[in-house]
Amino acid sequence: MDFKSNGSEETQLYHAQIHLYKHVYSFISSMALKSAVELGIVDAIHKHGKPMTVPELASSLKLHPSKVSVLYRFLRLLTHDGFFAKTTVKEETAYALTPPSKLLINGESTCFAPLVKGILHPCSLDMWHSSKKWFSEEKDLALYESAMGETFFNFLNKDSESDKLGLFQGAMAADSQMFKLALKDCSHVFEGLESLVDVAGGTGVVSKLIHEEFPHIKCTVLDQPQVVANLSGTQNLNFVGGDMFKSIPPADAVLLKWVLHDWDDELSLRILKNCKEAISGKGKKGKIIIIDVSIDETSDDHELTELQLHFDMVMMTLHNGKEREKKEWKKLIYDAGFSSYKITPICGFKSLIEVYP
Template identity: 35%
Template sequence: MEGLTKNEASHENEEMARAQVGIWRLVHGSAEMAAVRCAVELGIPDILENHADPMTLSQLSSALACSSTPLFRIMRFLMNIGIFKEKRTNQGSMGYVQTPMSRLFVKDGKNSLASMFLYVNSSVTTAPWNFLSARVLDDNTSPFICAHGMDTWKYASENPDYRKLIDDAMAFDTRITVPAVLDGCPEVFDGLSSVVNVGGGNGTALRIIVERCPWIRGINFDLPQAVPVAPECQGIEHVGGDMFVSVPKANAAFLKWILHDWSDEECIKILTNCREAIAEYGTAGKVIIVEAVIEENGGDKLVNNAGLMLDLIMLVQTDKGKERTAKEWTYVLRKAGFTRHTVKTIQSALSVIEAYP
């Protein structure tokens, strides 16, 4: 540090020390995710939520039928990062209690993150990240295929447990996002007689829409193997098929987190089929898309960061999927035959795009 004053040298040393701490956490960041996943898989947030008083280590280890030694070390770590905390029991000993963060991992809790967290941090989902550099060096290389020998959709069709992880995670996101759409721009569903949810999975989105808009007849459309797991619901018909072939006719087509999985050419094909599905309704027909819209300049930094992170996920988990900018959305919509569209923001990282023939 030759040439620096004493104060400058001290400041530089402090910056280096902070950088080393930050890098240390980045290098070993997977430990945090693994520890949280362990707690969620074991159901520790659920156990604490259902226990009236602070729960001692011996009580928790007894409830889990496990050794207290590794459990203590994991709980100590999770308390240090704010997932759980300690509180004195009526008997004077220390026990574990929930925090606002840990309550988000209660599996049956309102707005629970548990299903999304377990999907994102499952071994199947995390393995492809080891091949991100291979994708950079060759855009035709799919990290997911490198890790598992087949693409995401084929793997999910052959592995029901993984398919369930995806469905549960998407249902969680739907329970957050669809109400945000209904609250942020309820006029989107005004005057619609029927809505087909393309790639609707277990029908969660339509159940929320029909409950809030009972005048709408819902058509839950997904692959034939996905439809049987969807529960029956008044006002909703479940239809199996292939969106690349055709889409059931309706007043409006609703697609949430579907188009970002596919290339521009595949998106244009899906959107073309959606346009044909609403054709008989003329100017009253439309397609409702709920997806991220990447801001090229400016915009809400937090929302844009979320969109850019989703784009990296698409780079790893899909062959040609991506998040799109406003210009890229215009391109695929015009190519699919839509003459105009609007983009509306909601309380989410996603936006609502209404496309008209």
């Protein structure tokens, strides 16, 4: 909403009130989306193969008859928010999927349903109630650790069978699948490489995509032992349990996708210096490939920057991490002892940053 326009005092006040209410209630859209995911609305419409009316949906989801009108009101908001499209079937209003809700179909490789459940899990929301106390603390803990008594990664990665670990890695895997489309445009980045370590690579979804495209590259996925414990590799794709703060296996290139944003500058420097050591055998031809957000408020559009700023708050509150602006990337990369880098936007809101020794 633009407050710079010269409306009357009343108009400005009304706009201000609308703006305030909109922001106070923006959690409703998030929670309605989570309800839709938990109810299985998207899967029901997808399985039906054509748009569904409210009574059809209510019956397919086995809702209590008293909740049919409630379902209609959820659908009305979610349609307004772009997750469903209204159409007419036999003179009745029916609801179809839209591109954003198609990203919530279970069983598809780009299913973000675990992300919706994970980000809106009570444990990621509860910590916000402790933010006032956190601001008064001297300790350098993330809000999550201050409120819950352990780091977010400890909570997630307790053991290889943990439900939370599965949910989180499922969310990461969906995000990584989006990289498949970007890989076509940035294949030159991987050309000429014989080996690559995907540091903190989770379940190795990105490495698998790179491996499909460049089968000759020997890919190693490094993550915490609990994460890779039950994963088996192939001839040119293997999983290694370890700690990126201690050492990283040697390779021609190191990939860091959505890793550095989890850590503050001091810890990110330690990771980058270990990466530099890992590629040292390749001399000047080694490289680090970072996939992360690069905030550019001056040239990006408002909606894109807002999303990046939300991500920044998530990284800060969960891990004491940060989404970096262009100038912060420059400082971090040069402080780690690298000599040059190149930032290219990919996947809509992220960037690919090639870093050279």
